[in-house]
Amino acid sequence: MSANATSENEENVLVGVIGGSGLYHLDNLTYVKHVNPETPWGFPSSPITICSLPSGTRVAFLARHGPGHTISPSAVPSRANIAALKSLGVRAILAFSAVGSLREEIPPGHFILPTQIIDRTKGIRPASFFEGTSVVAHAMFGEPFSMKLVKWLEGPVRKALEDEGRGVQLHTDKCIVCMEGPQFSTRAESLMYRMWGGDLINMSVLPEAKLAREAEIGYALIATATDYDSWRPHSEAVTAAAVFKVLHDNASTSRHVAATILEDLHAAALDGDVLTEEAGSMKFSIMPRSEKRTDEDTAKLAYILPAYFS
Ligand SMILES: CSC[C@H]1O[C@H](OP(=O)(O)O)[C@H](O)[C@@H]1O
Numbered sequence: 062m063s064a065n066a067t068s069e070n071e072e073n074v075l076v077g078v079i080g081g082s083g084l085y086h087l088d089n090l091t092y093v094k095h096v097n098p099e100t101p102w103g104f105p106s107s108p109i110t111i112c113s114l115p116s117g118t119r120v121a122f123l124a125r126h127g128p129g130h131t132i133s134p135s136a137v138p139s140r141a142n143i144a145a146l147k148s149l150g151v152r153a154i155l156a157f158s159a160v161g162s163l164r165e166e167i168p169p170g171h172f173i174l175p176t177q178i179i180d181r182t183k184g185i186r187p188a189s190f191f192e193g194t195s196v197v198a199h200a201m202f203g204e205p206f207s208m209k210l211v212k213w214l215e216g217p218v219r220k221a222l223e224d225e226g227r228g229v230q231l232h233t234d235k236c237i238v239c240m241e242g243p244q245f246s247t248r249a250e251s252l253m254y255r256m257w258g259g260d261l262i263n264m265s266v267l268p269e270a271k272l273a274r275e276a277e278i279g280y281a282l283i284a285t286a287t288d289y290d291s292w293r294p295h296s297e298a299v300t301a302a303a304v305f306k307v308l309h310d311n312a313s314t315s316r317h318v319a320a321t322i323l324e325d326l327h328a329a330a331l332d333g334d335v336l337t338e339e340a341g342s343m344k345f346s347i348m349p350r351s352e353k354r355t356d357e358d359t360a361k362l363a364y365i366l367p368a369y370f371s
């Protein structure tokens with residue numbers, strides 16, 4: 062285990078990609094190597110693949126559920142995933158996720174950049190790096206995604222989808238419900254989420270987005286619709302089989318989008334413009350130092366926030 066994240070930053074990888082269901086590799090990029098950092102929160106879901114873009118720029122790829130999809134959404138080691146990406150120098154995360162649609166106008170196959178989240182996880186997932194330590198922190202989460210990053214993504218993602226030519230449309234400003242799973246929702250729940258203002262549903266965006274915020278990493282989600290969940294009265298409720306039918310095409314389009322936009326995203330992250338909301342955001346979220354803070358906790362938290370815990 063390393064002392065802190067930045068001292069491990071030999072790769073100088075600024076952008077990390079998290080792949081969800083169906084997206085287990087970015088094999089349209091050049092493979093460089095695998096790394097598997099042990100963090101204070103354990104090992105990530107899978108070894109992280111370092112890939113190279115045509116210019117030589119490196120990006121990191123992590124399969125959320127492991128390469129053979131062996132980790133259920135409730136058991137994803139999100140703290141280790143986010144900490145491991147931070148240890149490589151990652152400052153912006155582009156996460157992909159298969160989602161159910163709660164809106165008629167978002168059919169399976171469409172892509173979405175959500176801007177809000179409703180938390181329907183059940184409190185069984187460790188959701189903070191500060192949990193179990195002697196340090197209390199309250200991160201801002203009113204805007205759960207990095208709005209500058211989301212706004213930046215809109216143009217390049219839309220263009221990449223148009224260039225691909227499969228007619229995949231992009232929706233913006235949507236609200237995603239994150240449920241616990243692993244079972245899908247009942248029809249009553251699905252209808253309730255629509256009444257609450259939910260547009261999409263998945264089992265993965267939390268606590269990933271919260272942990273990225275605590276680690277001061279810009280985080281945006283590209284949601285890829287696979288089904289209409291269970292709210293449509295005359296249609297079958299969602300099944301895994303229905304989801305699998307769409308995963309392959311969605312993954313192929315996701316790889317195309319990633320390959321098309323990552324070079325510019327890396328440049329934007331290097332420039333810093335898309336990440337100004339995150340940089341320094343935890344500084345005033347951490348409660349004042351108490352005499353109860355242990356050296357062990359300080360060292361642990363230095364792994365993700367060396368600026369405040371060294
Ligand atoms: C395979 S259907 C349910 C599963 O799909 C989504 O995974 P991911 O977000 O990693 O693409 C959803 O969150 C569930 O985990």
Ligand SMILES: Nc1ncnc2[nH]cnc12
Binds near residue numbers: 161162246289290299
């Ligand atoms: N309907 C759904 N509910 C929750 N997670 C999903 N992932 C894909 N489709 C989903």
